[in-house]
Amino acid sequence: MEAADLIFRNIRQLITCAGPAPRRGADQGAVPIIAGGALASLAGRIVYAGATSDLDTEVAPTPRAQIIDAAAHAIVPGFVDAHTHAIFAGDRREELRRRLAGATYAEIAAGGGGIVSTVRATRAASEDDLVAVTRPRLDEMLACGTTTCEIKSGYGLSLESELKLLRAVRRLSGEHPLDIVPTFLGAHEVPLEYRERRDEYVRLVIEEMIPAVAAEGLARWCDVFCETGVFTPGESRRILNAGARAGLKPRIHADELGASGGSQVAAALGARSADHLIFVPADGIAALARANVAATLLPAAAFYLKLGRFAPARDFITASVPVALATDVNPGGGFSPSMPFAMTLGCFAMGLTFEEALTAATINGAWSLDVADKAGSLEPGKLMDAVVVHGDAINLIRVGAASIAAVIKHGRVVSGGIADRRSSDPKVGPAGV
Ligand SMILES: [Zn+2]
Numbered sequence: 115m116e117a118a119d120l121i122f123r124n125i126r127q128l129i130t131c132a133g134p135a136p137r138r139g140a141d142q143g144a145v146p147i148i149a150g151g152a153l154a155s156l157a158g159r160i161v162y163a164g165a166t167s168d169l170d171t172e173v174a175p176t177p178r179a180q181i182i183d184a185a186a187h188a189i190v191p192g193f194v195d196a197h198t199h200a201i202f203a204g205d206r207r208e209e210l211r212r213r214l215a216g217a218t219y220a221e222i223a224a225g226g227g228g229i230v231s232t233v234r235a236t237r238a239a240s241e242d243d244l245v246a247v248t249r250p251r252l253d254e255m256l257a258c259g260t261t262t263c264e265i266k267s268g269y270g271l272s273l274e275s276e277l278k279l280l281r282a283v284r285r286l287s288g289e290h291p292l293d294i295v296p297t298f299l300g301a302h303e304v305p306l307e308y309r310e311r312r313d314e315y316v317r318l319v320i321e322e323m324i325p326a327v328a329a330e331g332l333a334r335w336c337d338v339f340c341e342t343g344v345f346t347p348g349e350s351r352r353i354l355n356a357g358a359r360a361g362l363k364p365r366i367h368a369d370e371l372g373a374s375g376g377s378q379v380a381a382a383l384g385a386r387s388a389d390h391l392i393f394v395p396a397d398g399i400a401a402l403a404r405a406n407v408a409a410t411l412l413p414a415a416a417f418y419l420k421l422g423r424f425a426p427a428r429d430f431i432t433a434s435v436p437v438a439l440a441t442d443v444n445p446g447g448g449f450s451p452s453m454p455f456a457m458t459l460g461c462f463a464m465g466l467t468f469e470e471a472l473t474a475a476t477i478n479g480a481w482s483l484d485v486a487d488k489a490g491s492l493e494p495g496k497l498m499d500a501v502v503v504h505g506d507a508i509n510l511i512r513v514g515a516a517s518i519a520a521v522i523k524h525g526r527v528v529s530g531g532i533a534d535r536r537s538s539d540p541k542v543g544p545a546g547v
Contacts, residue, residue, distance in 0.1 A: 115174045116161035118154035120498065120525050121181045123166050125151040127188035127507050129469075130163050131477045132493050135486035136408060136436030142478070143431075143470040147507070153189055155498035158524035163492045182532055187519055188507035190472060192261025192499030193453035194479030194490050196410050197389050197440035199299075200255070201248045201279050201286075202269040204235025206445045229269070229303055232445050236269040236279065244282035251443065251451065252290050257529045258452040259510075259518055261499035262293040262480065262489045264440075266337055268302030273322050276300050280332035291523045293497075295483045298324070298333035298362055301345050301353045316349050320356040328360035334484075335386075336362035340376035347375035354383050363484070369394040370415075381405035387438065387482040391425045392416055399426070403433040408482040411474070412442040413459035419447045427464035437466070438482040439474040454518075458511040468508050498525040502532055 128151025131137075137145070152169040154162040162173045175181060209227045213219070222228055236244070255263055265286075267279040280296055287294040300323040301316075308315035327333050336357025340350040354364040364383050368376025370390035377398030380388035388394075388402055389410040402409060411425045430437050439456045442448040450456070453475045460471040480490025488497050502520040503509055509517040520530035 116154070116156065116172060117176050118156050118161050118173045119176045119179045121152070121154040121169070121173065121175055121179055122184045122189060123152050123169060123181065125153065125166070125184040125189050126186060126505070127151070128153060128163065128492070129188065129190045129472065129507055130492040131191050131473055132163075132491045133477055133486060135490065136478045136481040137473045138436040139431060139434040142437060142473050143467045145469045145473055151189070153492060153500065155525045158498050158526070160492060160494050160496050160498050162494060184502065184532070186505065187532065188503040188505065188509075189492070190501050190503065190507050190510075191476040191490055191492050192501055192521065192523065193259045193475045194483065194485070195255060195260045195263040195440050195443075195453055196387065196438050196479040196482040197412055197442055198263055198265050199268060199442070199444035199448065200251050200263070200265045201244055201267070201283055202232050202236050202445050203239035203243060203247060204232050204445060206231065209446070210449070229446060230306060232269045233271055233303075233305060237272065237275045241278050241282045241285070244279065245285050248282065248286055249290065252286060252292050254451040255441075255443070256292055256521055256523070257518075258454060259501040259521055260292065260451070260453055261497075261521065261523045262295070262483070262485060264295045264297055264335070264483055266297040266299040266302070267333070268299030268337075271300065271303060271305040273318065273326060276323055277326060277330070277332065280327060280330075284332060291526075291528045293485070293489065295335070295485060296333045297335040297337050297365065298327045298357070299337040299339070300324070301338040301350070303339065303344060316345075316353065319353055324356050324360050324362065328362060333362055335365050337365050337367065339367040340379055341367065341370060341374045342372050347379045350376065350379050351383065354379070354385070358383070365389065369398060373398070377402055380407050386484060389440070390415070392421060392423060394426065399429055399433050399435060402430075402435045408436045408438050408478060410438040410440050410479070410482050411460070411464065412440050412456070413463050414450045414456050415442040415447050417459055417463070418449050424459070424463045427460060427466050431466075431470065436478050436481060437470070437474045438478040439471060440479065454510040455513055458513050461511060468511065472507070499523050502530070
C-alpha cells in the first residue's frame, strides 16, 4: 500500500500521457482516456494513476488526506511550455496597435521599435525590476495550466545584461511555483553597436558570455536564432558547439521566416530540439527524424505575426519526429501565455488531433527540455503537476472559456479550486482555497 495525502477518485476522464518519452509517429496521439480514473500523490509525488476500482487496494489515505470526487472533471498533466522569452522589460503594445493598423515590422524598427526597444528597456532595468515585471507573467502561465516552462535570456545582448536576465530567472525559479528551465540566448540578435562588426559579437558570445553563464550555473541550454539576417548556420554551429563544450546543451530557432538551414544544424549537432520550423524543407524534416530531434512548434507566434502559414506538423508526425508545442511568450509577437491556445492552433491550424496536441503540450514538451523523468505525464514517481478541467478534457480548446477548474503543482492547488465532496468535514476542508 502506498500512502497518499491528495487523492482524486472517479475522475470523468484521466489522461496520463504516460511515456516512454517522447511519443512520436502513431504513438503521439495514442494516449488512452481512463474513464473513472484515480490519481493520488504523497508530498507532491504521484503514487498512483489508474482506475478508481483498484485505488483502495493500492493506496491508503493519510489521516489528513484530501479526497476529491472528480466525476465532473477531467485531469491531464500540467503543461510544459518548452519555449518562452518571458523575461524582458518594456512594453510594445503600442507597436502592436500600429501593426494591426498596417505598419510593417521594418517601419516599426526604423522608428526605434521592435526588438531594439526591448533591448534598450531591458538593459536599463535592474535585476529587481526584471523579477517584478516577470512574476505576473508566470502567474498567468500557471493559471493557464503551465507547471513547467523554459525561459530564455536574449534581450540583454551584453555580457552584464545577459547575466542579469539569467540571475533574475534564477531568483524567480526559487520563489515561484513554476519549475523553470533556463536557456542562454545571447545569440538572439546582433545588437546595434555590433552591426558593422558582427564577428566581434559572435566572439563575445563564445569567449565571454558562454563561459560566464556556465561558471555561474545560470543556464541548462544554449540557443541561437539561426535565420537569414540574424545568425548564419556556420555562426550557429560555432556558438552551439561552444555552449556544448561548456555544458550548455544545444537547441535552436530554426526555419522560422525562411529555410535558414537551422534544421540541418540541429540534426548535425544532435540538438534536443529545433523550434518554429514554419519553413522547414523536406530534407530538414528527414534530418531531424534521423537525429532524434524534437520539433517544438509555436503556432501562436505564426498567428500573431500574421505569417500566413504554420509549421507542417502532420509531416513531422508522419516522419516520426516528436512534436512539442510551446507559447513563445515574448514582447513582440508572443501575446498568449496559454498552452491550451497553442494546442487549439495545433489542432485547427496545423491539423493535429486533440490527443496529439495534448501529448505535444505535456510529455513531448518535457522531453524537449529533458525533464521527462519528473514532469510531463501522470505516472508514479513523477511530480503531482496536473490540470483539472471542467467536463471533458477537449474543453481545453474552447478558447476563452473558463475550462480550467484548478492547476496543481507539487501536489498543491496553485490556481483555481475544486469543491471537495467531504468539505463539510472540518478536518479535510475544501481543496485549493
Ligand atoms: Zn523564440
